[in-house]
Amino acid sequence: MRLRIVLAKVNPEAIPVPTRCTYTGCSGRKFHLRQEVRKSLRDTVYQQVQVHRYQCLKCQRTFRVYPEGASRAQTSQRVKGLAVMLYLLGLSYGATSLALEALGVYLCKSRVYDAVQETTKRVPGLTRDQVFAGVKTPDARRRSDQRQMQRRVVAAGHHGRCDQWAGPEH
Numbered sequence: 240m241r242l243r244i245v246l247a248k249v250n251p252e253a254i255p256v257p258t259r260c261t262y263t264g265c266s267g268r269k270f271h272l273r274q275e276v277r278k279s280l281r282d283t284v285y286q287q288v289q290v291h292r293y294q295c296l297k298c299q300r301t302f303r304v305y306p307e308g309a310s311r312a313q314t315s316q317r318v319k320g321l322a323v324m325l326y327l328l329g330l331s332y333g334a335t336s337l338a339l340e341a342l343g344v345y346l347c348k349s350r351v352y353d354a355v356q357e358t359t360k361r362v363p364g365l366t367r368d369q370v371f372a373g374v375k376t377p378d379a380r381r382r383s384d385q386r387q388m389q390r391r392v393v394a395a396g397h398h399g400r401c402d403q404w405a406g407p408e409h
C-alpha cells in the first residue's frame with residue numbers, strides 16, 4: 240500500500256491579513272494592527288514565530304493572526320502531522336515521541352495521542368487498520384517481535400539511546 244502524505248509547512252512570512260472579525264456575531268471588516276508579538280513554537284525548524292495582534296474597529300476586541308502552519312497551539316502543524324504519520328506507520332505513541340525527539344522536537348506521548356485524536360476527528364476513518372487494510376502480518380510471532388523491540392527501545396532510563404538496537408539480530 241502506498242501512502243500519500245502531505246505535511247504542513249511553517250512559513251513565518253505568511254501571516255494573512257484578516258478580512259473579517261473572528262468573534263461570532265461581529266460583522267467588523269476593518270482592523271487596526273496593534274502589535275507584533277513573538278510566540279515560541281514546537282517545530283523542527285522554527286523555535287519562534289511572529290504573530291500579529293489586531294483590534295476590530297467595530298467591536299474593539301483584539302485577536303491574533305498566526306503565520307501559515309502555526310496556530311494558538313504550542314506545536315506546529317508540521318510536527319503534529321509528522322506525529323500522526325509516524326503513528327499511522329505503526330509506531331506506538333511512546334516510540335513516536337522518541338522519533339520526534341531524535342529530530343530535535345520534544346512532544347510527550349500524551350501530546351502525540353492528542354495530535355492523533357485531533358486528526359482522526361477531522362478525517363473520519365483515518366485509522367491504522369485502514370492504512371494497512373489488506374496488509375496482514377503472516378504470523379503472530381512477528382507482532383510479538385515488534386512489541387518486544389518497542390519495549391526494548393523505550394525502556395525506562397534509556398530513551399533514544401542507539402545501543403538499545405544492538406542485539407542478537409545484528
Ligand SMILES: [Zn+2]
Pocket residue numbers: 260261262265266267295296297298299300
Ligand atoms: Zn469585531
